[in-house]
Amino acid sequence: MRVSTAFNRMLRLPGAWVQDVAFSGEGVIVTVSLRRRAPVCSGCGTRGLEIKDRRVKRWRHLDLGSCRCFIECELRRLRCPDCGERPEAVQWARAGSPYTRDFEDLTAWLAQQMNKTQITRLLRIAWSSIGKIAERVVADHLDEGRLDGLVRLGVDEISYGADHRFLTCVADHEKGGVVWAAPGRNAATLQGFFDQLTEQRKSSIRAVSIDMSAGYEKAIKASVPDAQVAFDPFHVVQLGGRATDQVRRAEYNEHGRSATKHGTWIKGARYSLIKDPSNQTARQLATLAEVQQTNKRLYRAFLLLHELRWVYRVPRHQAREQLDAWLSWASRSKLTPFVKLARTIRKHKAGVLAAIELGLSNGRLEGLNSKIRLLSHRAYGFHSADALIAMIYLCCSGIQISLPHR
Ligand SMILES: [Zn+2]
Incomplete structure (x- = not known):
């Protein structure tokens, strides 16, 4: 068998035939020719354009054994009225890709x-x-169809990069995937999403869940006024965790900080106070028992956080009662962070209860949120938001990639 025939069968490059194979220090260089006669613009697909000149282009292909493999082909550069000067399209590579x-x-x-x-x-x-x-x-x-028939959405901000820039991500509660993402984290950012939707697409949206402290509500009210605004359970519980930590820090300062034994002990009690007891280690639970014995304010903060979690765990019809009881206890707790939190939650009570009535699953969105956070950590070093957004779509929107051998 001739070498070029062997490489034709091995590489299976659509629309090309192998002319020559050479080995260099970089790897295997396979020179191919195009089968097609009439060139097509790689930018817009127009045929019959004027040919400006010819240039050899090179693409990295799948490795051959341990060697890198490169494809080289002479392409015609075209003068396209829409795209300017562009090389002709090839079937084996996406436009502009090396x-x-x-x-x-x-x-x-x-x-x-x-x-x-x-x-x-x-x-x-x-x-x-x-x-x-x-x-x-x-x-x-990315399939345009992902924006059809959306019913319940979750909107969240994601921070990325060393300088804490933000993205806004829109997720579909039903399917559990990301449907849209863009740089920024305010009402104008989210407005960009709604502006992209047709009236018909907007009309199917029944509810949008958000973080209470985020500024998205204005865009929701303006674009989908009939949709219910709900507050994501995991954000509400997160606020409870933050209030507990503020109480802990105040107690730490009160008790001589790390200079005293009790201060040091308070510092170490953080996880026992904030973590759900059902997930705590034996040691953390032992610390919690000590908290109960020695520091009433800390223990009250722990109980308040735990009771707030129960708003989402009691049977749905008891949630309102549980929340009301929590609000009145938190308001009287004499723990400033919780008094403040009770005020915030009271103001947003309808949206907090709406999340429960709509059955917005906490776990799914929280899972998606941590997956995106992991991507943004991994993306450390991506210079553009576009690259991170592409990674989020790639990994969180259900895109199916076929492997080359399939
Ligand atoms: Zn073109």
Whole structure:
């Protein structure tokens, strides 16, 4: 068998035939020619454009054994009235990419499964390249249909990067995936999402859940006035955790901080106070028992947080009663952070109860939230929000990537 025939069968590049194979220090260089005659603009797909010149372009393809493999092909550069000067389109690579489609699909598939550091080692590509590949693959796969028939949405902000920039993510409570993400975290950001929806798409939305402290409500009221605004349970419980921690810090300062034995002990009691007792270790539970014996204010803060969790655990029809009881206890607790929190929750009571009535599952959205947070940590080093957004779509919106061998 001739070498070029062997490589044709092995690489299976659509629309190309292998002319020559050479080995260099970089790896295997496979020179191919295009089968198609009439060039097509890689930007817009227009045919019959004027040819400006020809240039050799190179793409990284799937490794051959331990060798890197590159595809080289002479392409015609076209003068396109819409795109300017563009090379002709090829079937084996996405427009503007230095990688073949097979290589990009493999990278994207791996990005759905594993950490970026492992992918950079396995595929021998740069950290930043993965973000760019994700952008191209997502642009290819993101389905407009994901915006059809949305009923219950969850909106949340995600911080990323060392300088704490923010993204707004919109998730579908029904399917549990992200349907939209954009830089920013205020009403105007969310407005951008609603502006993208047709009237028909907006009309199916029945409820939107948000964080009480976020500024999204204005956009919801303006764009989908009939939708109910609900407050995400896990954010409400998070506020309870924060109030408990504020009480703990006040007690710590009160008791001579780390200079005294009791101060040091208070410092170490954090997890016993904040963590759900059903998830605590034996040691943390023992500390909790000590809290009960020695510090009434701390123990009250723990109980208040725990009772707040129970608002979401009692049978649905008892939730209002449980919340009212909690509000009156918190208001009388003489613990300033909880008095303040009770005021906030009272103001937003309808939305807090709406989340329970709508049965907005805490676990699912919280799970999605931590998955996105993990991605944003991994994305440390992505320079653009676009790359992180692409990773979020790639990993959290149900995109299915077919592997090259399938
Ligand atoms: Zn064009």
